[in-house]
Amino acid sequence: QVQLVESGGGLVQTGGSLRLSCAASGSGFSIIVMGWYRQAPGKQRELVAVIFSGGTTTYADSVKGRFTISRDGARNTVDLQMNSLKPEDTAVYYCYAAGPLGRSVWGRGTQVTVSS
Numbered sequence: 001q002v003q004l005v006e007s008g009g010g011l012v013q014t015g016g017s018l019r020l021s022c023a024a025s026g027s028g029f030s031i032i033v034m035g036w037y038r039q040a041p042g043k044q045r046e047l048v049a050v051i052f053s054g055g056t057t058t059y060a061d062s063v064k065g066r067f068t069i070s071r072d073g074a075r076n077t078v079d080l081q082m083n084s085l086k087p088e089d090t091a092v093y094y095c096y097a098a099g100p101l102g103r104s105v106w107g108r109g110t111q112v113t114v115s116s
Helices: none
Strands: 003-007 010-013 018-025 033-039 046-052 057-059 067-072 077-082 091-098 104-106 110-115
Touching: 003 091, 003 104, 018 033, 018 091, 018 110, 033 067, 033 077, 046 067, 046 077, 057 067, 077 091
Parallel strands: 010 110
Antiparallel strands: 003 018, 018 077, 033 046, 033 091, 046 057, 067 077, 091 104, 091 110
C-alpha cells in the first residue's frame, strides 16, 4: 500500500513563498506521476501541477510562472515551490501519485492560507 505524507503548509502574506513536500512510502505500484491538487472552500478539487517520471511537467494556468514542481524519483518525493502567493491560492493542497492500471493514491492534505 502506497502512502503519501505532505508537509510544509501554513499561513503566509500575499507575495510570500511556501514550499510543500510530499513523500511516498510503502509498495503496491510503480509511481508514474506525482503532483499536487488543491481544493478551496466551496470549490472542486483542481490540478495545480504534476510531474511524470520522465520529467515532463504540467501546470494550471493560474500558477504558471509562480509555482515550480520537482521530484526525486529515487526517494519518491515531490516538492512544490510556491512563490508570489495570492489570496486565491488559499486551499487545502493534496499530494497525488498514480501508477499503471489506474492505480492512484492521495495524501491527507495540507492547508495553505494566503492573507491579503
